[in-house]
Amino acid sequence: MSRLLRHARHVIGENPVTLAAFGLLLVFVLLAIAGPALAPYDPLASDAAHKLEAPSRAHWFGTDQVGRDILSRVMTATRLDFAISLSAVALSFALGSLAGTCAGFFGGWTERIVSRIVDTIMAFPLFVLAMAIVAALGNTITNVVYATAIINLPFYARMARAETNVRREAGYVEAARLAGNVPARVVALHIFPNCLPPMMVQVSLNMGWAILNAAGLSFIGLGVRPPIPEWGIMVADGAAFMVSGEWWVALFPGLALMLAVFCFNLLGDALRDIIDPRRRI
């Protein structure tokens, strides 16, 4: 374990961009955990006397149309946005890689069925599919998570299938079978861990997409409902005021969203390097 930590420190220290990405991640994680406690104002308290105020010393990010402090709302929203995207990605990673690995390892009918399901999902414009799922299942946050998980599923399934396929006849897999291991053990111990490094890049990129997707759904009024602070809704609210010059209402939640996606995109390669022991030189 200490070896892994040391290696992680090495990977992070090696590249300043990675360091920045991890720093950013740390900030977001901190906000997700302690955001509501750290926020200077109550994110839901409106104050009609101070509506639509530009950024000032009292309100660093300004206030919105009902006088709520935007900084507090952006900070509070972190937890919700991260919770949605993290659970969606975890769900699609677990299901997608399980289905893909089985398809790649067993081939035949398993592979055909998994591939056709994946193709069916991919045949729809993904965002529209997510909209349809939320609309059909009901307008709740849980359903936003399911929808996001379903539209991300094909990426994991395809990748896991391809990676497993390449390794199915690798020498060490043959050797593991020859040592008398059952197929499930061969997959779990020898094939899947070897597929993990490239999959980690996908997980990280997907986190960014999942956040965008959740925000996108909220932007068009699905999933999270006002007055709950969420970056997508806040951007949607602020969009109306852009034309009249109140730029800060949309800008700051948008900026948070952008930084979060940016952070996860940068993180991908670093995560792979940490997981792959071959990079430990």
Added chain:
Amino acid sequence: MRAIPLLAVDDLSVEFRTRDGVVRALEHVSFTVGRGETVGIVGESGSGKSVTALAILGILHPSARVTSGHAVFGGLDLLTAGEDRLREYRGRELSMIFQNPRTALNPIRPVGRQIEDVLRRHANLARARVRDRAIALLRQVQIADPVRAYHAYPFELSGGMCQRVMIALAVACSPALLIADEPTTGLDVTTQAAILELIGDLAAQSRMAMILITHDLALVGERCDRIVVMHAGHVVEIAPTAELFAAPRHPYTARLIASTPRPGVTLADLRPIPGMVPDLRGALPPCRYRARCERALPACEEPPLPRLTLGAEHTVACRVPLRLEGSTLLPAPVRCDDTR
């Protein structure tokens, strides 16, 4: 009268269904391996040596089919046994050393853990003792710093070290039969000798039977009790090592010996075997060496391929085997400008 052999391969035939037709990779292959005996299987690339090993172990490619035969090992026919029975045998009674140790080790698992996997699967050891046993095995295969190697990943070890780890894995549960498929290809010459020495010693110590698969006749000459010569999916000759070298009876064996580098022979004296291993698709004459054979007679076209017993342990599949002074029957040296 010989004792019951450890492994008796009898009439084994394997074919591959490919897009271009059926490839009859093995036909009527029969041989035995006694307890503690080392048997070499030699032949050119494509003669079916590896397919024989994979068939015995039951890990042939899905496109392959065993069309006839038995491989009886300790009373169990490996070719018809269920997957569950085979799993109990693999790794414990039967194990294999692969051609390329680099690809045969899991690249992202420390080698010590990989040895422990096998021990946990088959050996009845207390959890705490598994680690000690793994390190002891690494020491047994003469790795200089076994504790360090225990924690190392395969990419941190040299090719020779990886092969030693492979050997440790293969002998971890003291199998009754070890199959070594070209165990030294890809290693440099000094390492080759050391690795073979090691395998030989381990086999001798634990009275382990071994099948050594190689295209290098010089290699089997030193290590094996008996030699099985294969050509194009047929066993053409089986004989005790000394007898085979002294008096090869099949023209292919004689050619193979004549083409093997040995002390006192210059490159120009080596005679390559004319022709190539035939395409195994479609119709073939009963003797698959016929097209390359300088002794071929019209009678060689007629089935069946005879199997002559020329002594207690010497069999040959040829209608017109060489006589005892056989090697003199070879024609004058062939020009070998086109070889390395």
